[in-house]
Amino acid sequence: MLPCFSLAGHCFPVADFICNYLVRLHVGAFPAAILSHDLLLTMFTPCANSKLKHKRDKKQTETQCWEEEEQENHGNKILEDPSLKGGLIKKTKLQECDESMGPEEDGTTMMGLAGIPVAPCYRGSKGGIYFVLQNASLVAAYVGKRYQILNPDEHANFLRRKNKNPYDYRPDIVHEALLQIMGSRLCMAGRVHGVFIKTDEGILIRVEPNTQIPKTLGSFCNMMAELLQKFSIKSKGNRGKLLRLIENPVTQHLPVNSRKIGLSVSSPKAVQINDYVAAANHDENLVFVVGAMAHGKIDAEYVDDLISVSALPLSAGTCLRRICVALERNQKIH
Template structure:
């Protein structure tokens, strides 16, 4: 398991061995003053352990027997949820138009990860899990060519990494405040960045202690990928992204 320690020290120690991956071209923001969007994917399952002689991200497809021997429910370990969520965001027109500012992943173990908009997420779950293992071991991943870090571990709390002029919005099916997303984002302050907090776990609720508004976009429990797709479409329409 990853030991929590000074990340700056860890990054310096492993900087020369940082993994390099290709990034994707992102259109520059048309105006620097334009608001953007941040996503926080909360309570993601990215639990790493030695299985046999290999350090792996645990998932129910490959490690069910291992987890049952540890008296764990295999279906509490779902890296596929965060994988799908990241693919959904990165493939959106919102991201391609340069309005995505950053994605933050907060794992159920309390590890905080920053993902840059130009990160190319592997299409297969296996490749994605391999990338996450290397991130947890090396503390950051660089893009090929320009050597900029596209993923890195950062210090908690999440609020220190968010802009001051931002509205933090959590999604929960249990919230009494039901909204139509298109109307909701249209009514938002056009000078504020929007921060959407979406659960990336199979069961449970997001941490709402720093959230400004908790909304429901459906009376049913939706997957993280579905929630994010709805958010992206609503913002693309509101910001006239085609």
């Protein structure tokens, strides 16, 4: 009930009286149009003012609680535990990610070399694959005014003047071998962990599996000539070395639990490569040593097993293609 006062026997509401009084005084701060009963009761009735303040505080509290509940529901994911009857276990997304994608279970690392297509390299329970290209012909010499890798197509006359056989200098063999390895699905899946080149002059080169090998022989020879001069070739942005000269012997760069397998047509142990790969221990690293020369035999001193995959002589590229296909089938890489 609105408060009233009596004047000359008549009852007048307090709000109407004050409103008319302020209008007559021409109070600009409180025009008559906005001086409602609720505003006047709020101004002159302490009880009403307290109730409005309590109502406003209650609304702010409810809004704050609702925002906190929304944040909690957004940040946390409630998972039902089948081992508990009707129980709910709250796990944050970060904890769920750590448990389901931990390094021990997934074991995926990315090798970040700028400007080069990078494939994930899996370091899980399965062993990695390594390749050693033995006796590769990468002989560099100054021909004219440039430092070049000798090959029979461009330097046949130069080699004959030096009383050399032009067909002993075959950089195309190691070029084809690298294209077969880097272009295989095995390498794209990240299973190849390292490629080594041992030249016939005793130089040892390490090639990272994510290196993009030039398609043409001329570009490849220019890259290898630069490598022999500068001892390393970096990726775009200088974030890592793609090719580099390393110290001999190659065995110190191979993992301890590795099985070194040499391939030679003259080996008395002829095997079916698919069956041989399937029977290998998947927890140990496999190192395949393949000759990258026109003729001759590989160095079998550090090889654990010497096998032959064909009764006929095969080129290095064909031999490596058979190995990669057998490994892809065995590891179900499609």
